[in-house]
Amino acid sequence: MNTFIKRVYIVYVLLIILTIRIMWRIIFLQYFADIKISDTDISFRQEEIEATRGSVLAMDGRPLSASVPYFQIRMDCVVPIDTLFNNNIDALSRELSLFYKDKGAAEYKRELVTARKEGKRYKTVGSRLVDYSEMLQIRKFPIFKEGVNRGGIITEQRNRRNNPYGRLAYRTIGFLNNEGVGVGIEKSYDYYLKGIPGRQTVQRMLGGEWVPVIGEEIILPNDGMDVQTTLSIEIQEAAENALREQLSKSDVFEGATVIVMEVKTGAIRAIANMKKGEGGTFDESYNYAVAHATEPGSTFKLATLVALLEDGFVTLDTRVDAGNGKWAYSTTNFTDVRAGGYGNISVLEAFEKSSNVAFAKLAVEHYANNEKSYVNRIMNMKINERFNLDLPGEARAAIYMPGDPMWSRLSLPMMSIGYFSLLTPLHTLTFYNAIANNGKMMKPYFVENLQKNGVIVKEFGPQEVSGSVCSKKTIEQVHRALRGVVEHGTAKPLDNPNYKISGKTGTAQIAFDGRYKDAYGNKKHQASFAGFFPSDNPEYSAIVVLYTNKTSGNFYGGAWAAPVFKLVADKIYSTSPHWTEPIKAEEREEYPEVLAGAGSSVRAVLPRLKTSFRSVAQGEWLRRDSTGKALVSYEAVPNDSVPDVTNMGLKDALYLLENRGFRVQFKGKGRVTLQNPAPGAYLPLNGVIDLQLSEFYVVK
Structure with missing residues (x-):
């Protein structure tokens, strides 16, 4: 009995020692051992299945950017039976050589025969990816036409981003690379576009290729949503074509933008941006419309006119002495374009002729003793509102206040004519759109909705920024003034018998290196026109801004920006039948042809x-x-x-x-x-x- 108990104790002790060693080994391997496992030691692994990225669509559903399927052709060389392979390998090799044009039929045959002898089940065929129609063509080749299970053909889908309309609205549509760097809608809506990838188990084959394991569970990808934008392809094309045509007329331009907005909603129907590249050609490589804040120039006089009218200081018939076109104030001379000046004119005429002298004098006369009231009035118009746009890179507008370190005695008259403030073209347009919309300011937006398989998942849409930027009485007066600019003023070439345009020209010198001109007197200019049409019942507002390099010449908004505006407006007018009287067709009975x-x-x-x-x-x-x-x-x-x-x-x-x-x-x-x-x-x-x-x- 004692011997038996002794043996039991010995076994018990040995089990304890073994357990301790196993536990120690586990702890050592988990926390202390530096074990390196190479890829060649792994036979199976989990691999992602790419989700199809959603499309970016125009307002009518046509794709502006879409994932197009391309295919890598591979062959499981073991699958075809000997008679099928041996009797058809020559024909298959000839077809592949004729199709890819990258190597001769003999070389294709040698590679495929060798791959079959080596038991390769994932042999890459051809030197490039093929599109869908080409893939269908290849599947008709000898051997391959027998399908996956008998012919061994394997088609792997790879999606590539494609823009069916080329560079149209390219900066707005944007892009996103593999590192996550991107711009435009592709960047800002990536979360919805990218979808959720699937997963599958793959196995390493003899040749080192990874092949999906048949029979293992596959988690299918959840494809991305489509993003439907507010953009009209026709209006976008009109904007880009008009801009390119104007930019081709002079070598001095370095960039330009056109934005077209729907008055009632704030939907952006076109946004064209052109920047000159190293080769001298223009391309959609920088978003001037959203990201480029500059001193706006004379288009800002509309805000000054609204302030003067709202505060009751003037009417459109109030007289102001513009003198001989020159007025010295503080350290600056304010000048008008017209030699000899405009003399004693009405406020309406001063606005129509864009008199710097008249507007600077009016600002000093009525606001010099209370500069803050002028700036507060401007701020109440929400002209510097931050929109939190659908697009990345939105620049901040800047309206400076009295008391700011940069403020001086000169700031008030300079701001009144469009200097000493920073606005993007989109800020200026949104203000003009509010005037067109009877004072109601709408947030500009670029995306209508998100869709999944054609079903709307989330809608965006019009958002009101402010109730009214000014009173109804002031709206009526500034409408008259903006129409006067086209009928009698600096934008008279825009006047036409078909439909009425209202708006304001703008010309500004652009500061560079802390000054407005270099040692040789060369200056940079910004020529612009902002307005809306038809004047009586506005449907669209638009702005055109062109930027020059340093030059000795002058570039005015009426001469350079306004013609672009008219080309775009004419295109919209010609494709909007509700603006014109319909032609009544002769009534007659017609019956369908039976053919x-x-x-x-x-x-x-x-x-x-x-x-x-x-x-x-x-x-x-x-x-x-x-x-x-x-x-x-x-x-x-x-x-x-x-x-x-x-x-x-x-x-x-x-x-x-x-x-x-x-x-x-x-x-x-x-x-x-x-x-x-x-x-x-x-x-x-x-x-x-x-x-x-x-x-x-x-x-x-």
Whole structure:
């Protein structure tokens, strides 16, 4: 008994020692051991499946930026049976060589045969990715046409970002690279666009390639949402084309912008930005509209006029002495463009002619003893509002206050004519849009909604910034003044008999290196025009700003920016039929043409139509005969021959052709006017037929 107990104790002690060693080993490996596992030691791993990035859409749903699928072609060289591989490898190699044009057929054959001998199941084929139509073409090649399980073809999808309209609105649409660096909507809405990637288990093969493990659970990706913008493709094109045309007329310009806003909502319908590159060409590489705050120049006189009218200091008929066009105040001479000046003029005329002298005098006369009241009035108009836009890079506006270290005796008159303040073109436009909108300021916005599979998930939309920037009485007066600029003032070339434009020209010198001109007297200019149309019931507001390099010449808003505004407005007018009186068409009875289609459908609707057919056949498919007086049956053709579907609607043509085992590709809309192969031609099963659709019909 004692011996038995002793043995039990020995076993017990040994188990304890073993347990302690195991525990120590676990602790050591987890906390102290420096074990390096190379990739070659791993046979399985989890791999992400890329989610398809959502599209950026125009206001009508057309894609401005979308992920286009491309495909990497690979081959599981072990899958094809020997007879299939050996009998078709030469033909496959020739097709690949002709398609990729990167190496000869013999080299393709040698690579594929070697890969098969080495048991490679993930052999890359071809030197580039292919698009969807090319992928379909490759899947028809010998061996590959047998599919994945018999032919060994593997198609891996890779998505690439594509802009169908090229560089249109490129800075606003933006981009996002693999490091997360980006701009525009692609950057600011990345959270919604990118989607959620899936996961799958992959296995390392003999050649080192990683291949999905069949039978393992796959977590499918959740594709990204689509972002529908407020942008109109047609208005955007008009803005960019007009801007490029004007910029091509002089070498002095370094950049420009055009913004078009919908008056009632604040929706941005176009935003064009052009910056000159090293080669002298202009491109959408910098967002002047949102990110570039400068002294606005004479477009700011509208705010000064509103302040003077709101405070009751003037009416449009109040007289002001603009003198000989020169006025010395403090350390600066205020000058007007017109030699000899404008003399004694009304406030309305001063605004129409954009007199610096008149507006600087009015500001000093009425606000010199209470400068803060002028600035407060400007601030109450929300002209320097921060919008928290959909786009990154929004610059801050700056309206300086008395008491600021930069404020001086000269600040008040300078601010009244558009200096000593900083505004982006979008800030200026938003203020003008508020004037057009009877005083109601709307927040500018670029995105209408987020969509998933065509269903709206989240809507954005109009947001009011302020109740009213001024009284109704002042609105009526400044509307008259802005219309006067076009009828009688600095923007007279914009006046036209078709529709009315209201607005204000602006010209400013741009400070650089802390001064307004260099040692040689060269200056940088900013020429602008801001306004709205039609004047009587404004639908759109817009601003055009052009920036020059250093030059000895003068560049005025009326001469350079206003013509761009008119080109854009004309385009919108020409495509807006509700602005013009409709042409009344002659009333007459019309009946639909009956040309060809399914017999049962044609016979069902004919009794409801007034037609002149003398006879209607009982066939399954009918067409109109050469006389136009009878509907006859189609001639029967063998199943491997192409039937005649000309003059049929697409629905009937697809039914007839696909039921015969043919595949159909079509372009256009309306009836079938052209088919290839021609009627009666031989076509094997799964053969492709191209159809051209048109609103016309083929006379037979």
